[in-house]
Amino acid sequence: MEAPQIRDLVQRLGAAFGPMRWWPAESPLEVVIGAVLTQNTRWENVERAMGNLRRADCLALESLLALPEADLGQLIRPSGYYNIKARRLRSLLRFVAEHGGIDALADWETEPLREALLAVHGIGPETADDILLYAFGRPVFVVDAYTRRLFGRLQWADAKAGYESLRGQVENALGADAAVLNELHALIVEHGKRYCRPRPRCEDCPLAVVCTEPLRRAGG
DNA sequence: TACCAGGAGAAAA
DNA sequence: TTTTCTCATGGT
Numbered sequence: 452m453e454a455p456q457i458r459d460l461v462q463r464l465g466a467a468f469g470p471m472r473w474w475p476a477e478s479p480l481e482v483v484i485g486a487v488l489t490q491n492t493r494w495e496n497v498e499r500a501m502g503n504l505r506r507a508d509c510l511a512l513e514s515l516l517a518l519p520e521a522d523l524g525q526l527i528r529p530s531g532y533y534n535i536k537a538r539r540l541r542s543l544l545r546f547v548a549e550h551g552g553i554d555a556l557a558d559w560e561t562e563p564l565r566e567a568l569l570a571v572h573g574i575g576p577e578t579a580d581d582i583l584l585y586a587f588g589r590p591v592f593v594v595d596a597y598t599r600r601l602f603g604r605l606q607w608a609d610a611k612a613g614y615e616s617l618r619g620q621v622e623n624a625l626g627a628d629a630a631v632l633n634e635l636h637a638l639i640v641e642h643g644k645r646y647c648r649p650r651p652r653c654e655d656c657p658l659a660v661v662c663t664e665p666l667r668r669a670g671g
Numbered sequence: 672t673a674c675c676a677g678g679a680g681a682a683a684a
Numbered sequence: 685t686t687t688t689c690t691c692a693t694g695g696t
Contacts, residue, residue: 490678496694497677531676531693539679575679595677640677649675649696 452607454624460605460658461631464638467657468645471637474585479553480512482586486578487540488530499529512552515544539573546571553586561589576614584636590627592618593636597643604660 475494476482481501488497503526504510509518518526524537546567550556556564561583568579576594583589594617602608608617625631646656653660 486677489676491676492678492692493676493694495676499694529693532678532691533693535679535691573679577678581677593677597677636677643677 452602452620452624456605456607457621457624457635461625461635461638463657464642465634468638468641471634471641473633473637474581476585478510479557479586480547481510483543483547483553483582484510484515484540486581486585487536487543487573488527489581490532490536490539490578492531496530500527503527503529512544512548516541516548535573542572543568543574557587561587561591564589565591576618580618584629584633588629590622590629590632592621592625592632594618594621595636595640597640597647598636600643600647601639601658601660605658 474482474485476485484504485497485501488500501510504515507526509515509523509526515523520537520541523540524533527533527536527540530536547553547556550567559567564587565579565583568574568582569576574582580591580593583591584593594614598617599608599612602612602617608620621635622632625635642656642658646652646658646660
């Protein structure tokens with residue numbers, strides 16, 4: 452994977468799809484919530500769960516933490532894994548509350564904040580980086596299933612490449628530019644949704660990437 | 672019916 | 685240390 456290739460990818464996908472303006476949320480707290488709910492789950496199902504929270508007037512830190520875990524689980528049920536996600540979400544929200552809320556965390560340096568997020572139960576590297584990039588505007592790249600699949604098909608990285616390796620390569624190539632890293636990840640997801648899943652449409656793909664390998668879960 | 676989705680942690684090997 | 689299993693709803 453070379454820097455000019457990655458910059459070219461941003462250019463081509465940007466020309467094909469236009470600006471993405473991610474993350475699809477109304478506030479940093481909604482980014483935090485959505486980052487947990489979208490773990491291994493279609494975004495459409497996350498939206499159903501977010502809708503339930505909104506209708507229950509539970510999109511604020513205090514109201515969410517006031518909910519019993521079982522009740523929270525029922526509200527987020529459409530996003531799947533609802534028992535696990537209710538616990539993870541409460542762990543994350545407690546972390547936010549204990550450190551003074553979203554605005555207070557915004558004052559943290561990126562690396563300490565990343566380490567602290569990773570120490571929260573249920574927050575792995577992808578979820579932490581979603582939060583860093585889309586809630587706090589930090590220059591980190593999010594490596595997700597779409598990214599692994601596309602980079603694999605472009606033969607830029609083998610399927611076993613580690614999360615930090617891929618993240619580092621992209622960040623080194625594009626520099627510490629949150630706006631560009633934001634756009635690239637959003638464009639990769641858009642590409643995946645339009646041309647890879649649920650049904651491959653390689654004939655229309657602006658990257659001319661062909662789905663050669665079976666459509667199995669890539670990496671982990 | 673079977674498979675899959677913008678992961679992460681626990682358990683098993 | 686690495687691999688496998690588990691969690692779960694909703695769409696195709």
